[in-house]
Amino acid sequence: MKVRVHVSLKPGVLDPQGRAIHHSLEGLGFSGVNDVRAGRLFELDVADSTSDEALDDMCRKLLANMVIENYRIEKVAA
Amino acid sequence: MAFRSAVITFPGSNCDRDMAEALGKISGTPALRVWHGDHDLPEGLDFIALPGGFSYGDYLRCGAIASRSPVMQAVVAAAERGVPVLGVCNGFQVLTESGLLPGALLRNSVIRFVCRDVALKVENAQSLFTAGYAAGQEISIPVAHHDGNYFADDATLDRLEGEGRVAFRYGDEVNGSARRIAGVLNAAGNVLGMMPHPERAVETTHGGTDGRALFESAIKGLVGA
Numbered sequence: 354m355k356v357r358v359h360v361s362l363k364p365g366v367l368d369p370q371g372r373a374i375h376h377s378l379e380g381l382g383f384s385g386v387n388d389v390r391a392g393r394l395f396e397l398d399v400a401d402s403t404s405d406e407a408l409d410d411m412c413r414k415l416l417a418n419m420v421i422e423n424y425r426i427e428k429v430a431a
Numbered sequence: 432m433a434f435r436s437a438v439i440t441f442p443g444s445n446c447d448r449d450m451a452e453a454l455g456k457i458s459g460t461p462a463l464r465v466w467h468g469d470h471d472l473p474e475g476l477d478f479i480a481l482p483g484g485f486s487y488g489d490y491l492r493c494g495a496i497a498s499r500s501p502v503m504q505a506v507v508a509a510a511e512r513g514v515p516v517l518g519v520c521n522g523f524q525v526l527t528e529s530g531l532l533p534g535a536l537l538r539n540s541v542i543r544f545v546c547r548d549v550a551l552k553v554e555n556a557q558s559l560f561t562a563g564y565a566a567g568q569e570i571s572i573p574v575a576h577h578d579g580n581y582f583a584d585d586a587t588l589d590r591l592e593g594e595g596r597v598a599f600r601y602g603d604e605v606n607g608s609a610r611r612i613a614g615v616l617n618a619a620g621n622v623l624g625m626m627p628h629p630e631r632a633v634e635t636t637h638g639g640t641d642g643r644a645l646f647e648s649a650i651k652g653l654v655g656a
Contacts, residue, residue, distance in 0.1 A: 366582060367607065369538045415499060418492055418528065420535045421582060 354401045355429040356408060360417045361392035432654045434458035436478040439506065441467040441497040446483035446519065446630065453630040454480060457646045458654075467500045477653045478515050479506055481522030483575070483628060493536060493578045494524030503529055515559055515649060516622045520576055523614075523624035532615055532624045533591070534583030539576070540607025546575040548639065550602030551613055551627060555595045558616055559652045560623045563644030569602060570641035572627035579626040581608035581615075591615055598623055 362368050368390050375389035408426050417424040436454045440447045454462040463473050486497035510516045510531050518526040526532040548571050556566040588609055591597055599614035614625030629642030
């Protein structure tokens with residue numbers, strides 16, 4: 354089973370990297386970009402029997418830092 | 432009484448020798464060196480130090496992989512028993528990632544790596560680590576980090592301030608840290624995490640010795656003068 358885990362900074366957590374990317378986009382002449390937030394995407398290939406609870410656990414224990422980040426699990430159709 | 436200290440080395444640690452030198456020279460007893468893959472710590476430790484560096488290449492998040500290594504389970508258990516733990520720079524990041532300290536360390540707000548001496552204000556001079564300083568004392572300690580921007584939600588920050596758990600605060604803006612926090616203590620006061628490097632300011636050849644009192648306080652507090 355292919356699973357994508359999207360990890361993003363919680364709203365309100367300052368994102369210096371997103372800000373630098375935003376600045377760079379503006380430097381390239383792209384106008385109308387209101388905000389940029391940088392995140393991470395993990396692509397996991399896991400046993401079909403992997404439970405939702407186990408996936409949640411992986412996110413909470415390692416893939417995301419719950420102090421600053423949110424995560425979203427997306428199961429990808431084979 | 433000999434001071435039994437241990438310095439934990441992770442793949443990518445690079446201040447472990449400096450830390451061991453500081454602990455060994457100031458206490459008079461060489462610090463023990465512990466590898467990240469060890470499941471057990473040496474018996475009867477008085478003090479554990481998590482050094483600076485770039486453990487696991489800062490993969491995933493700074494300190495994230497190191498905080499899940501076998502030896503960290505032993506360090507967490509020791510900290511919960513009351514063994515003093517000092518985490519400097521990457522060691523601070525490992526402590527927040529392991530849950531021993533609240534908050535997280537984000538990329539510096541200035542984006543750049545910051546490497547210079549900074550002015551610190553000693554906010555709490557009553558902890559094991561800071562009793563050798565005076566409350567409000569200004570000291571100069573080097574920093575060298577890319578991810579030292581301390582973050583915690585407002586309720587947590589208020590609690591840290593109210594409980595006297597902000598050990599050190601930057602004198603000036605350094606990295607965007609919430610309330611200019613440079614170092615925090617756990618609730619029991621036996622775990623200190625800080626971004627500045629006291630082990631790099633213990634000998635006159637370092638250009639300053641303001642970090643020395645931190646080690647002297649801890650050693651004195653633990654094994655007597």
